[in-house]
Amino acid sequence: MHNKNITIALAGNPNSGKTTLFNNITGTRQKVGNWPGVTVEKKEGIVSKHGYDLKIVDLPGTYSLTPFSVEEIIARDYVLEECPDVLIDIIDASNLERSLYLATQLRETDCKVIFALNMADVARTRGLKIDAEKLSELLDLPVVFTIGNKNEGIDTLLQKAIELAESESEISQKRRVKYSKDIENSITKLQRSIEKKIAGKLPYNSRWTAIKLLEDDRIVKERVVQKAGDNGQDIIQEIQELRKKLIDRFHEEPEMVMTDERYGFIAGIIKEVLTTSQKNRIDISRNIDLVLTHRFIGFPIFIFFIWAMFQLTFSLGAYPMDWIDMGVGGISALFESFLPDSLLKDLLINGIIAGVGSVIIFLPNILILFFCIALFEDTGYMARAAFLMDKIMHLIGLHGKSFIPMLMGFGCSVPAVIATRTLESEKDRILTILITPFMSCSAKLPVYIILAGTFFSAKAGTVIFAIYIFGIIAAFISGRLFRFTLLKGADAPFVMELPPYRAPMLKSVLIHMWDRGKMFLKKMGGIILIGSVVIWALSAFPRNIQYSVDYSAEIAGVNALYEAEIKTAARTADSFGMKSIEEEREAAISKIKLAQDAEKMEKSFMGRIGKKFAPLFAPLGIDWRGGVALLTGFVAKEIVVSTMGILYAAEEEEEDALQKTIISSGMTPLSALSMMIFVLLYLPCIATIAAIKHETGSLKWMFFSIAYTTSLAWVAAFCVYQGGRLIGLN
Amino acid sequence: MLLSEMKEGQTGIIVHVGGNGALRRRILEMGLINGTEIYVEKYAPLKDPLELILKGYHISLRVEEAAQITVDNVVNSLKENLR
Numbered sequence: 013m014h015n016k017n018i019t020i021a022l023a024g025n026p027n028s029g030k031t032t033l034f035n036n037i038t039g040t041r042q043k044v045g046n047w048p049g050v051t052v053e054k055k056e057g058i059v060s061k062h063g064y065d066l067k068i069v070d071l072p073g074t075y076s077l078t079p080f081s082v083e084e085i086i087a088r089d090y091v092l093e094e095c096p097d098v099l100i101d102i103i104d105a106s107n108l109e110r111s112l113y114l115a116t117q118l119r120e121t122d123c124k125v126i127f128a129l130n131m132a133d134v135a136r137t138r139g140l141k142i143d144a145e146k147l148s149e150l151l152d153l154p155v156v157f158t159i160g161n162k163n164e165g166i167d168t169l170l171q172k173a174i175e176l177a178e179s180e181s182e183i184s185q186k187r188r189v190k191y192s193k194d195i196e197n198s199i200t201k202l203q204r205s206i207e208k209k210i211a212g213k214l215p216y217n218s219r220w221t222a223i224k225l226l227e228d229d230r231i232v233k234e235r236v237v238q239k240a241g242d243n244g245q246d247i248i249q250e251i252q253e254l255r256k257k258l259i260d261r262f263h264e265e266p267e268m269v270m271t272d273e274r275y276g277f278i279a280g281i282i283k284e285v286l287t288t289s290q291k292n293r294i295d296i297s298r299n300i301d302l303v304l305t306h307r308f309i310g311f312p313i314f315i316f317f318i319w320a321m322f323q324l325t326f327s328l329g330a331y332p333m334d335w336i337d338m339g340v341g342g343i344s345a346l347f348e349s350f351l352p353d354s355l356l357k358d359l360l361i362n363g364i365i366a367g368v369g370s371v372i373i374f375l376p377n378i379l380i381l382f383f384c385i386a387l388f389e390d391t392g393y394m395a396r397a398a399f400l401m402d403k404i405m406h407l408i409g410l411h412g413k414s415f416i417p418m419l420m421g422f423g424c425s426v427p428a429v430i431a432t433r434t435l436e437s438e439k440d441r442i443l444t445i446l447i448t449p450f451m452s453c454s455a456k457l458p459v460y461i462i463l464a465g466t467f468f469s470a471k472a473g474t475v476i477f478a479i480y481i482f483g484i485i486a487a488f489i490s491g492r493l494f495r496f497t498l499l500k501g502a503d504a505p506f507v508m509e510l511p512p513y514r515a516p517m518l519k520s521v522l523i524h525m526w527d528r529g530k531m532f533l534k535k536m537g538g539i540i541l542i543g544s545v546v547i548w549a550l551s552a553f554p555r556n557i558q559y560s561v562d563y564s565a566e567i568a569g570v571n572a573l574y575e576a577e578i579k580t581a582a583r584t585a586d587s588f589g590m591k592s593i594e595e596e597r598e599a600a601i602s603k604i605k606l607a608q609d610a611e612k613m614e615k616s617f618m619g620r621i622g623k624k625f626a627p628l629f630a631p632l633g634i635d636w637r638g639g640v641a642l643l644t645g646f647v648a649k650e651i652v653v654s655t656m657g658i659l660y661a662a663e664e665e666e667e668d669a670l671q672k673t674i675i676s677s678g679m680t681p682l683s684a685l686s687m688m689i690f691v692l693l694y695l696p697c698i699a700t701i702a703a704i705k706h707e708t709g710s711l712k713w714m715f716f717s718i719a720y721t722t723s724l725a726w727v728a729a730f731c732v733y734q735g736g737r738l739i740g741l742n
Numbered sequence: 743m744l745l746s747e748m749k750e751g752q753t754g755i756i757v758h759v760g761g762n763g764a765l766r767r768r769i770l771e772m773g774l775i776n777g778t779e780i781y782v783e784k785y786a787p788l789k790d791p792l793e794l795i796l797k798g799y800h801i802s803l804r805v806e807e808a809a810q811i812t813v814d815n816v817v818n819s820l821k822e823n824l825r
Contacts, residue, residue: 076771080764109797110773140798271770298783301793310787399802403788406804505765505807506791507772510800 015065018177019094020170023087023118024102025111026073027392027511029130031055033102033160034070035520037170042523053433053527061170069096075110077117078267079231081436091121092216097177099123100169105135105142105157106512108286112278115151116189122217124176125153128169132157134512139289147285161517188219189277191270194261198254199223205250206236209243225251226258227267297392297512305396314400317393318419321384325377326423326454332376340369358552359545367544367647372533374426374699379529381420381427385434386524388416390516394434395508402506408491411435411506414444418487421451422480425696429703430528439499442708446494446717449696450487452480455649459691462653466671467681475685483692486724543698547647550618557615563608570600606658613658618643632690632729633683642690648697682741686733693725743816745780746792746808753781754813761810773797774811781819 024030035042038057055070071090072083079085091099101118103111108129118125129135129142148155154172158165190196202222206214214221216232224232225247233251237244258266304313344361351357388394394413402412413435420428428448435441460479464472574597581590613619622640629639637659645652653670660673679687695718696704705714748754756778759769773796774780783793783800790805 075768078767078771080768107797107799110799113771113773267767268770271767272775275773275775301783305784305786305793307784307787395802399786399791399793400788402804403786403790406790505768506802506804507765507768507807508802509772510793510802512800 015060015063017065017067018098018174019067019069019096020098020100020173020177021069021071021090021094021096022100022102023071023091023114024073024130025075025104025107025114025509027509028073028102028104028107028111029160030073030102031070032517032520033128033130033158033166034068035517035523036160036163036166038068061167062174064174066170066174074114076114077121078227079229082438083436085231091118091123096123098173099125100128100173101125102128102130102158102160105129105132106138106140108135108140108142109278109282112281113274116274116277119151119153119188120220120223122220124179126169126173126176127151127153127155128158128165129155130158130160132165133159133162138295141287141289143285143287147281150281150284161514189274191273194258195226195266195270195273198226198258198266202226202250202254206240206247209247210236210240214239223270226254227270228255228265295512300513301396301510304393305399310400314397317388317397318416321381322419322423324384325381325420325427329376329380333373336369336373336376340365340373344369355552355555359548362552363545363548364541367548368541374424375529375533377424378427378430379525381423381431382525382528383521385416385431386521387516389434390514390521390524392511392513395510398508399510406506408443408447408488409495410443410491411437411440414440417444418448418451421448421453423454425449425451425453425700426703429700429707432707433528442713443491443494443499445704445707445713446720447487447491449700449717449721450483450490450693452483452692453649455697456691458650458653459645460688462656462670462674463684463688466674467679467684475688479688479692482689482728486693486728490720490724543702544647547618547644550621551613551616551644553617554615557612559608559611559615561607561611563604566604567601570597570604574600609658610660613640613655628726631734632686632726633680633733634687634690634729635677635679637677638679638687642687642694645691646695646698648699649691652691682733682736685736686729689732690725690729693721693728695722695725743813744809745782745794745803745811745813746805748782748813748816750782750784751818752816753779753819754816755779756811757814758812759810760812761807765807766810769803769807769811772801774801780813 022030022034034055034057038059041059042055042057053072057068059066059068069090071087074081074084074087077084077088077091079088090096099118101115103115115125115127127147129144129147132142135142144155144157154176156165156169156172158169160166191199199219199222202225203218206221206225207218214236221232221236225236228251233248236247240247255266258269262269304310306313344365347357347361347365351360385394388397394416397416398412400412401415405412405414414432416434417428417431420431425448428451429445432441432444432448435444457476460476461472464475464479468475574593577593578590578597581593614623619636619640622643623636625639625643626636629636629642634642637656640659641652641655644655656674657670660670660677695701701714701718704717705711708714743754745754745756756774756776758776759766759774761769778796781795783795785792786802791802792805792808793800793802795801
C-alpha cells in the first residue's frame with residue numbers, strides 16, 4: 013500500500029534557521045537543483061513519517077512577499093501557484109516582531125499555515141517569553157516551538173502539519189490583518205469588481221489579489237490583466253483611481269501605508285504575546301562584533317580569515333590535488349601499456365583522461381573553499397565581511413559580498429564564479445562573474461614566470477606584480493563600465509541584516525559543501541569533456557601529415573649509425589663506453605622526435621588555425637607559435653607553457669631550454685610583455701566558461717564574457733606593444 | 743535630524759522615511775517605520791555603512807540610505823538600556 017503524499021513547504025526569513033531545520037528533517041535524503049530559469053538553489057526532500065510520505069520543499073529565505081528579489085518572487089510563486097498542502101513559517105523566536113511581517117503576508121494567501129517558533133532556546137536566554145497559545149489564538153493557526161539545531165520539537169511540528177493538511181476546515185478569514193477603513197473599502201471594492209470581471213479565471217484568492225493590485229504589484233497586475241482579457245483596461249483604470257484616492261487621503265502611496273498598518277497589527281500581537289525580562293541580557297554576539305568589526309582591528313582580522321581561507325584552499329588542497337594528478341597519471345599509464353597504439357587510445361589518453369583529469373583536479377580546491385564559505389555563512393561572518401568591504405566594493409557599484417568571489421579569482425576562477433551564488437542580486441552576480449576572470453588566476457602564473465623570467469630576469473617579480481595590478485585595474489574599469497551600460501540600474505541596496513553569530517553545525521556545512529561539489533562535477537563534466545575532445549581532435553588531426561623530413565628514416569639512420577659503435581663497444585666489453593654511446597643515441601633520437609612533434613603540431617588543424625590567426629597576433633608582437641599556445645590555453649592556462657615547449661622544440665631535460673629557444677625565436681621583452689597582458693585578460697579557460705554558463709544560466713553572458721575579455725586583451729596588448737614601439741622600446 | 747548624522751551610541755525615533763520605490767519599501771518592510779526606536783550601534787571602519795539595532799535585531803544601511811531617514815528625540819544612550 014502506498015502512503016499518502018503531503019507536500020510541506022518551509023518559508024521564513026533568512027537566518028531563521030530554516031535550512032538547519034530542513035537538513036534535520038530530511039537528512040541526506042535531499043535533492044538540490046535550481047528553480048526553473050534562475051540560479052537560486054531549490055532543495056527538496058522526501059521523508060516517511062506517521063504513515064505519510066512528506067515532500068518537504070525549502071523555499072528561499074525572504075523578508076516579505078513583495079517581489080523585490082528573485083528569491084521573493086520564487087517563494088511567492090510557489091506559495092500561490094503550487095499550493096503546498098501545508099506551509100510552515102519558520103519564525104526566529106528571538107526576532108518575533110520582524111518575522112511576523114512575512115507571517116502576516118503568508119496569512120493573507122489561501123495556504124494552510126503553521127508557525128514554527130524556532131530557536132526557542134536563544135529567545136529564552138535573551139529573556140524573551142512568548143505565549144504560544146495566545147499567538148495561536150490571535151492568528152488562528154497552530155504554533156509549535158522548535159529548536160532546529162537540537163532537533164527538538166520537529167516531530168510535533170510534522171505531526172501538527174499532517175493534522176492541518178488532513179483537516180477539512182476552511183481557512184479562517186477573520187484573523188487576517190485588518191487595514192484602516194479607507195483601505196479596507198478600496199480592497200472590498202476592487203475585490204468585488206475583479207470577482208465580477210474575471211470570475212472563475214482568477215489565479216489567486218480575490219482579497220489577496222485586490223491587496224496586491226492596490227499595492228501596485230507589477231507581476232500580479234500583469235497576470236490579472238492577462239486573465240481579464242477585454243476587461244483588463246477597465247481594471248487598470250479602476251486600480252489607478254482607487255490608488256489616487258488613497259494617495260490624496262494619506263499623502264502617501266497605499267503600499268507604504270499598508271506596510272505601516274501591518275506593523276501596527278503586529279505591534280498589537282507583540283504586546284499580548286511577548287514579555288521581556290531584563291535579566292540575562294548578555295549578548296554574546298554583540299561582544300564578538302566589538303572585536304570582529306572593530307574600527308582598527310576589524311580589517312586585520314578579516315584579512316587574516318581570508319588569508320587562512322586561501323591557505324587552506326590552495327595549500328591544503330595541493331595534497332589531494334597531487335593524489336588526483338598521480339591517479340590520473342596512473343590510469344593513463346595503465347591504458348598506455350595495455351592498449352595497442354591507435355587513434356582510440358590517443359583519444360582516450362590525451363583527450364578524455366587528460367581533459368577530465370584537468371577538471372577533477374579542481375575538486376579539492378572547490379570542496380575546501382566551499383567548506384570555508386559555508387562556515388562563513390553559517391556562523392554569520394559573511395554579513396560582517398560585507399559590512400567591512402562594502403565601501404570599497406560600492407565604488408564599482410557592487411555589494412560588499414562581491415569581494416569574496418573576486419578575491420577567490422586569484423586562486424582559480426572556477427570556484428570564484430561559483431562563489432557568486434552568495435550574492436542576492438542577479439545583476440551583482442553577473443557583474444561579478446564578468447570581472448572575476450581579470451583577477452589573475454594561479455594557472456596563469458607559470459606563463460608569467462617563463463616570460464618575465466626570460467626577458468626581465470632581475471625585475472621579473474616587479475613585472476609580474478604589475479601584471480596582477482593591471483588585472484585589478486581592468487576589473488574595476490570594466491565593472492564601472494558595465495554598471496553604467498549593460499547592467500544599469502540602482503545598486504543593490506545595502507539593507508542587510510547582521511544576524512547573531514551562531515555555532516556552525518558540521519552536518520549543515522558538510523551538506524552545503526558536498527551539494528556544490530557535486531554540482532560542479534556533474535554540470536562541468538559534460539561541457540569540459542566535449543571541449544577537451546575538440547581541442548584534442550584539433551591537435552591530433554589530420555593524421556596523414558606530409559612531413560618535410562622523413563623522421564622515421566632519420567631515426568633509423570641514427571640507430572644504424574650507433575649500431576656499429578655499440579657492437580664495437582660490446583666486443584671490447586667496454587660497459588662504460590657502451591652506456592655513454594647509448595645515451596648519445598637516445599639524445600639524438602629524442603631531438604628528432606621533438607622536431608617531429610613540433611612539425612606535427614604546426615601541421616595539425618590547431619597549428620593551421622594558429623597560422624590563420626597569425627595576422628591577428630602579429631600587431632601584438634606574438635608569432636604564430638605564441639598564437640597556437642594561446643589557443644590551447646583555452647583548455648587550461650597552464651597548457652600555454654607546455655604548448656610553447658612543444659612548438660619551440662625545447663628539450664625537456666634542459667632547465668632553461670625553453671627560455672633560450674624563445675629568445676632565439678625573435679621574441680623581445682616588449683612582445684613578451686604584450687603576451688603576458690594578453691594571457692592576463694583573454695578568454696577564461698573552458699572550466700571557467702562552463703561555470704559562467706551555469707551560473708548566469710545563459711549562453712548570452714557566456715559568449716559576451718568570451719568576446720569582451722578577448723577583445724579587451726587584444727586592445728590592451730596592442731596598446732602595450734605598438735605604444736612601446738612608438739616610444740622606442742623593443 | 744537625519745539618521746546619517748547620528749553618532750555611535752545614540753538612540754532616536756524615526757519620524758520620516760524618504761526616498762523612492764523599491765528601496766524605500768524594503769526599508770519600511772524591515773521595520774524602519776515611523777515611531778520605531780533605533781540605536782546606532784556602530785559605523786563600519788571605513789565610515790560606511792552603519793549598523794543599527796531596532797526591534798531587537800541588527801541591520802546595516804549605507805550612509806546614503808540612512809540620509810533618507812529623518813529621526814527625532816536623538817539622545818545618547820547606554821547600550822544596556824536598549825530594547
